[in-house]
Amino acid sequence: MAKLSIKVHDLEFQNPVTVASGTFGFGEEMTKFIDLNKLGGIFVKGLTIHNREGNDYPRMAETASGMLNSVGLQNKGIDYFIKHIYPNIKDYNTHIIANVNGSTIEDYIAVTEKLNELDKVPAIELNISCPNVKQGGMLFGISCPSAIAVTDAVRKVYDKTLIVKLSPNVTDIAEMAKAVEGAGADSVSLINTLLGMAINAEKRKPVLSTITGGLSGPAIKPVALRMVWQVYKAVKIPVIGMGGIMNATDAIEFFLAGSSAIQVGTANFIDPAISLKIITGINEYLDRHNFDCVEDLIGALEV
Amino acid sequence: MAKLSIKVHDLEFQNPVTVASGTFGFGEEMTKFIDLNKLGGIFVKGLTIHNREGNDYPRMAETASGMLNSVGLQNKGIDYFIKHIYPNIKDYNTHIIANVNGSTIEDYIAVTEKLNELDKVPAIELNISCPNVKQGGMLFGISCPSAIAVTDAVRKVYDKTLIVKLSPNVTDIAEMAKAVEGAGADSVSLINTLLGMAINAEKRKPVLSTITGGLSGPAIKPVALRMVWQVYKAVKIPVIGMGGIMNATDAIEFFLAGSSAIQVGTANFIDPAISLKIITGINEYLDRHNFDCVEDLIGALEV
Amino acid sequence: MQKIVENHEVIETVHLNENSYVLRLKSPVEIPEIHPGNFAEIQVPDTMGVFLRRPFSILDVNYKNREISFYIKAIGSGTQKLGELQPGMQVNLIYPLGNRYTIPQGLKRALIVGGGTGIAPFILLGKELKEKGIETTFLIGGRTSKDILLTDKFSEYGTIEVTTEDGSMGEKGFVTSHSLFNRNDFPFEYVYTCGPDAMMKAVGHLVTQKGVVCEASLENMMACGYGICLCCVTPTVEGNKRVCYEGPVFNVSYLKWQN
Amino acid sequence: MQKIVENHEVIETVHLNENSYVLRLKSPVEIPEIHPGNFAEIQVPDTMGVFLRRPFSILDVNYKNREISFYIKAIGSGTQKLGELQPGMQVNLIYPLGNRYTIPQGLKRALIVGGGTGIAPFILLGKELKEKGIETTFLIGGRTSKDILLTDKFSEYGTIEVTTEDGSMGEKGFVTSHSLFNRNDFPFEYVYTCGPDAMMKAVGHLVTQKGVVCEASLENMMACGYGICLCCVTPTVEGNKRVCYEGPVFNVSYLKWQN
């Protein structure tokens, strides 16, 4: 069996298959389906400084090979997380990575400072790419200066591995990646959702309460692969890839394009055990192609 | 039966259903399948000043609910078009609209000047969004100053309806639309393809000879609808919408989001008669919902 | 609660009218305990435009034969395709999901109000109420007599009242206009409802005004069905709750329904 | 050339080995004239991951019974699904597409070299060659004897030679190592080939060196199949040409094959 462990900056993952923020809750609901200890890591649902009720229903629209969501970062706030959720999940034998959100730089700093104190959260993912909130969110992630400002501010208060999650809704993703690398990110993860919209023709109304929402699923895989490839070539820090990964072949494609680890998102909604099946499939691929370790696939696209 | 005709600037279309550039050739091959005179218009394959052989094979990859292409503007050049193709198609009872491409502003001007002389080409579509050429193409379409420069230069030499085709690979599509509106565009069409990539995991190679290509088909419809809606709210000139339209319901959604006319693209590859079926379907929708004319649907989304 | 994710074999599809059918499936493993109100997420085999699973209430279950069934109305591509499945074909299911209708201690007389496919959870509920010796009345509403289905099943567990909009069966009108609600004595201590939103709201309003508890099972657009996406929320007095996880069954006075 | 876009009914699917089958379909309208080398674009019914139509050479046609058939090897989702279609099901076809193999005036002896599903066009070609009184030899290559299919059909139109890589049938080796090519006299004035790219290149090379004309039908990833997308080009001495429209059949000396 090939070696599956990989490193993202200083942090070693037992395997490169993690689950994407917002698509796995805090893991608790999933214990009924799979053994979480087998995962490379869990990026938990986005956290904010205060409780957020999220957007109004409807928050979901199905699209061709994908879906739109406009959940809007519903969560009970960082203090609730620390008090009521963290204790239940901290002893899993997998990395718990917190997804950090804010409307202002101060928000981001405040949440990060609290997370910095948690022993069993070895990394944070700075979400500057949420398309579903009115303030902050994606606005930070679509201009270099603001991305730099928030990354820099968080870096100053965070000692562990800092992953910055990039928005695909930009002209030049490589520029954005270089900007946050320069500002101190240890890794970048991409892509968050593409901004999209669905309309109910019969009712002549938007399907989502928020009119627009974030597009995820296989529909966006070609865009995600392209961006991972562009970013991989532009930066020196490790890239964590995601966007439409539904099976092991998709995962392999992301490694080849330059991902050190991958995140499984929307696929969790269709098969709660998909992440473990992907681990098995990666193993089979490595054996079949005589690779000793998954690391040898990273960026190994022959062009 | 409801009134189907619409206007784009000064130009009246007998109905709002046209076919997208690069997805219908010059129409000649399609006469075996449908009566071209029934179409609202035909946006012919992209033209350049000189003959272009396009990119190497493979130029196509299938993706979830979509496809990538990297044809690379293969065409025999504007002079060949005028001499050998225009005479065969000029008397169709539908608008022939030329899709204009260039590597430099001078190229765009040169092609446009020749088209300005053709009586039966009542409009041009300035393609500043082709992702599949090394020079020019999309580079003009992803920054406001260059989009303004090329639109402005072409406007000076073109007397008829000037449509500018926008690239979706930008942070702010509304800004781009306002920029070309300010530079003299009579209309904007959108979206061109999203830049994407496909990988063959078994061979560890890109599928396309050009590594990246342009994503089209239903997968991109949510992004296209969102951009049409954003642009419709930002400009006063008419919007021509496209991106993944496969049936009449999709077309209606684009009207509601703000399109005055629509272009059918990739769907032509699956059903050569789809554009005519869409016209029929629009008629049925208008009757069923008691609309007198399709114009009443434009931007009629209730938000 | 134990959950399974398994391919099930189609036993048969029984068509009830032009667009409603009962889908009977066989599980390859023992069926875990199912409670009234629980639902399953069914993966529709390869269908253009159907990407996510579809949620359906569990109609009935036979633990011995490992049989589970659903009552489905074809309203779109997914429900259309499920109706075309042939015996022997496989379809993947996740269940049991969601919470259940509650049966309070000491309950004596219950009213069940259903419309459309909303009647699906009521065979299991009726069965359990009967087992507990609770007297049950089923009030079923529809547009015409053709929409009044499965009454033979319900009659095993209680008495049946019907309303139709065109008066072709039972009392004419909506369920909420049924004479049951207009009598001075309202003999029921608990009301269970499931059906179109508008119906449930009207029933909930009417019943709580009488000071009687009403539980409703909410319809909702779901992405996952097991609590991880937060797409399916409904506003409650305690903030947004997941219909698939904290629900689908809610006490109506806990809900803050919007339109 | 008249073209049709029509739903066809599946008559039957005849499985030839683990992954090859003949799909027989019935047209609802009169079948237009089909020439050897023509192909059809088949729309694969609802299948995850299959968005575009799939091109297949026309294997045989019966104008009177309105029957058309294809010889298909299951290599991916689309060809898998087509092999699972049941009699009575509908599948949408566009045809005839592409150009044809040419039969020059005065031709006396023709050699047909095919491998894999590349043999599909050669029933129609063999038929026409026989009608015109041309003596035809079929040289069929495969990995093992199991890959040598449809020879009963070809034997109606000419003599058959076989090569297999493991020597389990005919001469051992590739088609290009067959003794036919090593004799001092090469009695054929025209060679037709279809099969894997590498085979066709080798055959083309060998044959043109002998000063004999060779026509090959190219494989290609197609988006439309009728000339409007420009995805399917192959480089020729006159620049890029569409395989689906100017081809799929080309004189090999017209081609500039790359690898």
Ligand SMILES: Cc1cc2nc3c(=O)[nH]c(=O)nc-3n(C[C@H](O)[C@H](O)[C@H](O)COP(=O)(O)OP(=O)(O)OC[C@H]3O[C@@H](n4cnc5c(N)ncnc54)[C@H](O)[C@@H]3O)c2cc1C
């Ligand atoms: C907990 C729960 C239990 C259910 N139980 C049953 C049942 O027992 N029997 C049954 O027939 N149906 C039931 N439904 C509804 C069922 O899930 C939908 O009818 C089904 O998902 C439609 O799929 P489709 O692909 O056919 O339609 P689509 O093509 O997806 O949709 C067709 C139309 O229906 C609307 N729609 C789709 N899904 C829903 C939904 N979940 N709620 C409201 N509107 C929707 C869409 O907006 C669209 O306008 C239940 C739903 C939930 C949430």
Ligand SMILES: Cc1cc2nc3c(=O)[nH]c(=O)nc-3n(C[C@H](O)[C@H](O)[C@H](O)COP(=O)(O)OP(=O)(O)OC[C@H]3O[C@@H](n4cnc5c(N)ncnc54)[C@H](O)[C@@H]3O)c2cc1C
């Ligand atoms: C003019 C023409 C005639 C053909 N005639 C026949 C025939 O008579 N019988 C037959 O079995 N097949 C024929 N083919 C090939 C057939 O079109 C493909 O096998 C089919 O499209 C595969 O579809 P799929 O969904 O099963 O495979 P996919 O899942 O799409 O692909 C599986 C693998 O096969 C490769 N592949 C897919 N399509 C092609 C292609 N067109 N050329 C080369 N590689 C490809 C893919 O890159 C992938 O690696 C013909 C192709 C052309 C262009």
Ligand SMILES: Cc1cc2nc3c(=O)[nH]c(=O)nc-3n(C[C@H](O)[C@H](O)[C@H](O)COP(=O)(O)O)c2cc1C
């Ligand atoms: C319902 C839903 C909720 C999401 N919530 C978050 C979130 O809270 N924080 C975040 O960074 N990304 C969030 N995402 C984005 C995903 O983490 C991921 O970037 C995106 O879905 C693309 O991957 P996929 O195509 O595999 O789903 C969410 C996505 C979905 C579908």
Ligand SMILES: Cc1cc2nc3c(=O)[nH]c(=O)nc-3n(C[C@H](O)[C@H](O)[C@H](O)COP(=O)(O)O)c2cc1C
């Ligand atoms: C094969 C192919 C070739 C194309 N060539 C051109 C072109 O020459 N000029 C142009 O402006 N757009 C071109 N496009 C883009 C389409 O006109 C259209 O903008 C895009 O495909 C989105 O619409 P769709 O999803 O309906 O296909 C091409 C698209 C495809 C698929």
Ligand code: FES
């Ligand atoms: S549907 Fe995903 S949380 Fe309820």
Ligand code: FES
């Ligand atoms: S496949 Fe479209 S031109 Fe040949």
